[in-house]
Amino acid sequence: MYVAVKGGERAIDAAHDWLAEERRGDQAIPELTVGQIEGQLSLAVDRVMAEGSLFDRELAATAIKQARGDLIEAIFLVRAYRTTLSRFGYAEPVDTEKMAVKRRISAAFKDLPGGQVLGPTFDYTHRLIDLGLAEPGLEVEGAAPPPDDPAAPAHDDLMSPPRVVALLDDEGLLEQERPGPGDGDPGDITRQPLSFPADRGERLQALARGDEGYLLSLGYSTQRGYGRTHPFAGEIRHGAVAVEYVPPELGFPIVVGEIEVTECQLINQFAGSRERPPQFTQGYGLAFGHGERKAMSMALVDRALRSEELGEEIGAPAQDQEFVLAHADNVQATGFVEHLKLPHYVDFQSELELIRKLRDRWETPGQSEMRAEAAE
Amino acid sequence: MIETVDTIEDRARTAGTDTAARQRWMAVLACAAPEDIALLWKTVVAPSAPAVDYLRPAETGMVMTRGRAGGTGDRFNLGEMTVTRCSVRLGDGSVGHAYVAGRSKRHAEMAAVLDALLQSPGSRARIQRGVIDPLAARQAARREEQRRKAAGTRVEFFTLVRGDD
Incomplete structure (x- = not known):
C-alpha cells in the first residue's frame, strides 16, 4: 500500500x-x-x-x-x-488505398502497378555521420530537389497506387481481409479497459498506441524463432489520408482534415489447418506519421497474436496476448516503474520491522530447525 | 427555448444545396492552412462581412480516427485527432458548420461562415471564385509537387542471378 x-x-x-x-x-x-x-x-x-x-x-x-x-x-x-478534451465522435475508417503516397515499396513483388517509390527514406544511406550538419549553412548542398522523372505516370496510379496484397486475390493464395458481420463494431480501449481475450480490433488499437521499442523487440523475437513467422514485407506505404466524419447535425460525411500515416502489410506463410487451406496470411500495422519501424513491428506482433485464430501452436511470449497487450503501453509502464522513486517510507519501515523480527528469531538459540528450513 | 445547433433543422434548410458540392468546399476549407484562408478572407469577405450569430461558438475536441485490419477488413480505433468545430447563422438565415483538424478556433469560425455564405445564392459564386477555387488550386499544386518528388524516387529493381560456376 x-x-x-x-x-x-x-x-x-x-x-x-x-x-x-x-x-x-x-x-x-x-x-x-x-x-x-x-x-x-x-x-x-x-x-x-x-x-x-x-x-x-x-x-x-x-x-x-x-x-x-x-x-x-x-x-x-x-x-x-x-483527457481535457471532449470526444465529438468516431470517424469513418481511413481508406489507405486512396493514400497520397510519399513512399510505397514491396519486398515481395518487384513489378507493381504504380511502381516502387522510395520517398524520403534512410534506407540505402551509409549511416555515416554527416559532419556538415554540425556546421550551419553547409547542409544546404544536400537539399537540392530530386530530379523530375518525365517518364513517371502522371495519373493517380502513382499518387494512390492499388493495394499490393490484392494482386494475388484471384488465385486465393493470399488471405484477403473483409469486414465481418457488424463491420467489426470495434471496442474502444480508451472507453472500456482491455479485457482478455481481446478481439483483433482491440488488439490493433492497443498495438497502434503501444511502445515502439517494446513492439520492435517482440517482433524481433518472432523472427528469431519464438513463435515462428516467416514474413515478407508485402507492402509498406506512407503518406496522407483524408479523415471523414459524419456530424450528427449534417448526416453526411465531411472531410475534417488529412493525417499522415504509415501502413505495413506483412504476408506470412501458413501451412493450412483442417479448416483453412495453405495460403499466405497477413499481419497488419498502421501508425500515425512516418513510423515504418513501428508499423512493421506492429504487423509482426499482430500476426503472432493471430496464432490462436489460425490454429497454430502457442508458446512464445509474442503469441500470449495478455502478456503482450498488458505491457505495451509505455505511459502505464513508466507510471508503475517510476512510482518506485516516490517516497515509500511507511511501507519500507513496516518491512524493515518484519525483517528485524525474522532475523531475531533466526539468531535465537533453539531455532535451528527454522534455519534449516530457510536453507532448503 | 434557445435555439442551438441541436434544435435547428439544418437538413431541411440546406436541402437546396447540392450535398456533393458542399462536401467538396468543406473538404477544401478543412484541409487549408488557417493563414491561407485568413489572407483571402481579408480581401473577399471582410469588405462586406456578414452579421454572424454563433449557434455554437468554436470549441476544440477530438475525433477518434479508425482504420481497417489489413486495410480492408474490420474497423478498429487507430487514435484520436484534435478537431475544432463551429456553427453559425447569418442574417439571411443560412446556417454554416465547420469541423476542421487542429485547435485553431479562427479556422473553424471562418470555415463555418464561409460554409453559410456558400449556401446563400447571393454570395455563393463570389466565395467559390474568391476563396474556394484559390485554396483548391493551392492544394492541388501541393499534391502535384509531392507526386513529382515521389516520381523522382521511383526505382526499378532487377533480380540478379548469381552463378557459382
Whole structure:
C-alpha cells in the first residue's frame, strides 16, 4: 500500500525552476521554436503522436520541447492533454488505398502497378555521420530537389497506387481481409479497459498506441524463432489520408482534415489447418506519421497474436496476448516503474520491522530447525 | 427555448444545396492552412462581412480516427485527432458548420461562415471564385509537387542471378 507524504513544497518549486533552466540550456544559443521541432525533428513528433494516440503535430512538438526531448515524457503529456478534451465522435475508417503516397515499396513483388517509390527514406544511406550538419549553412548542398522523372505516370496510379496484397486475390493464395458481420463494431480501449481475450480490433488499437521499442523487440523475437513467422514485407506505404466524419447535425460525411500515416502489410506463410487451406496470411500495422519501424513491428506482433485464430501452436511470449497487450503501453509502464522513486517510507519501515523480527528469531538459540528450513 | 445547433433543422434548410458540392468546399476549407484562408478572407469577405450569430461558438475536441485490419477488413480505433468545430447563422438565415483538424478556433469560425455564405445564392459564386477555387488550386499544386518528388524516387529493381560456376 502506498501511504502519502506531504511537505517539501519549497524544494519542489526550486527543483522545477532548475528544470526550466536546464530545459532552456545555454542562454547564448537561440531557443528552439515549436515550429523547428515540428519541421526538423518530425519523426520524433510522429512517434509522440502515435504513442500519445493523438494526431496534432504542433501539440506533440510542444510536448517534446517541454519534455526536453524525453519522448516518453512527451507522450505522457499528450495523453494527459487528451483527457481535457471532449470526444465529438468516431470517424469513418481511413481508406489507405486512396493514400497520397510519399513512399510505397514491396519486398515481395518487384513489378507493381504504380511502381516502387522510395520517398524520403534512410534506407540505402551509409549511416555515416554527416559532419556538415554540425556546421550551419553547409547542409544546404544536400537539399537540392530530386530530379523530375518525365517518364513517371502522371495519373493517380502513382499518387494512390492499388493495394499490393490484392494482386494475388484471384488465385486465393493470399488471405484477403473483409469486414465481418457488424463491420467489426470495434471496442474502444480508451472507453472500456482491455479485457482478455481481446478481439483483433482491440488488439490493433492497443498495438497502434503501444511502445515502439517494446513492439520492435517482440517482433524481433518472432523472427528469431519464438513463435515462428516467416514474413515478407508485402507492402509498406506512407503518406496522407483524408479523415471523414459524419456530424450528427449534417448526416453526411465531411472531410475534417488529412493525417499522415504509415501502413505495413506483412504476408506470412501458413501451412493450412483442417479448416483453412495453405495460403499466405497477413499481419497488419498502421501508425500515425512516418513510423515504418513501428508499423512493421506492429504487423509482426499482430500476426503472432493471430496464432490462436489460425490454429497454430502457442508458446512464445509474442503469441500470449495478455502478456503482450498488458505491457505495451509505455505511459502505464513508466507510471508503475517510476512510482518506485516516490517516497515509500511507511511501507519500507513496516518491512524493515518484519525483517528485524525474522532475523531475531533466526539468531535465537533453539531455532535451528527454522534455519534449516530457510536453507532448503 | 434557445435555439442551438441541436434544435435547428439544418437538413431541411440546406436541402437546396447540392450535398456533393458542399462536401467538396468543406473538404477544401478543412484541409487549408488557417493563414491561407485568413489572407483571402481579408480581401473577399471582410469588405462586406456578414452579421454572424454563433449557434455554437468554436470549441476544440477530438475525433477518434479508425482504420481497417489489413486495410480492408474490420474497423478498429487507430487514435484520436484534435478537431475544432463551429456553427453559425447569418442574417439571411443560412446556417454554416465547420469541423476542421487542429485547435485553431479562427479556422473553424471562418470555415463555418464561409460554409453559410456558400449556401446563400447571393454570395455563393463570389466565395467559390474568391476563396474556394484559390485554396483548391493551392492544394492541388501541393499534391502535384509531392507526386513529382515521389516520381523522382521511383526505382526499378532487377533480380540478379548469381552463378557459382
